[in-house]
Amino acid sequence: MNFGTGGGILGLLILIGDIWAVINILQSNASMGAKLLWVLLVVLLPLLGLIIWxxxxxxxNKV
Structure with a gap:
C-alpha cells in the first residue's frame, strides 16, 4: 500500500483556511445570527464553505 501525504497536506491547508475564516467572521461587524450562520457553513462544508465565504x-475590521 502507498500512503502518500498529499491528502494530509491538502486537509491541513483547508483546516488552516477554515480557522482563518472563522476568526475573520467572528471579528466582523455582522450580526450575531449572521456570524453563526457563516461559522456553521464553514464548519459543516469545509472546502465549499471556505470558497463561498x-x-x-x-x-x-481592518483599521
Missing amino acids: FFAGPRG
Missing part, C-alpha cells in the same frame, strides 16, 4: 462572507 471568501467571495461573499463578512470580513473582519
Whole structure:
C-alpha cells in the first residue's frame, strides 16, 4: 500500500483556511445570527464553505 501525504497536506491547508475564516467572521461587524450562520457553513462544508465565504462572507475590521 502507498500512503502518500498529499491528502494530509491538502486537509491541513483547508483546516488552516477554515480557522482563518472563522476568526475573520467572528471579528466582523455582522450580526450575531449572521456570524453563526457563516461559522456553521464553514464548519459543516469545509472546502465549499471556505470558497463561498471568501467571495461573499463578512470580513473582519481592518483599521
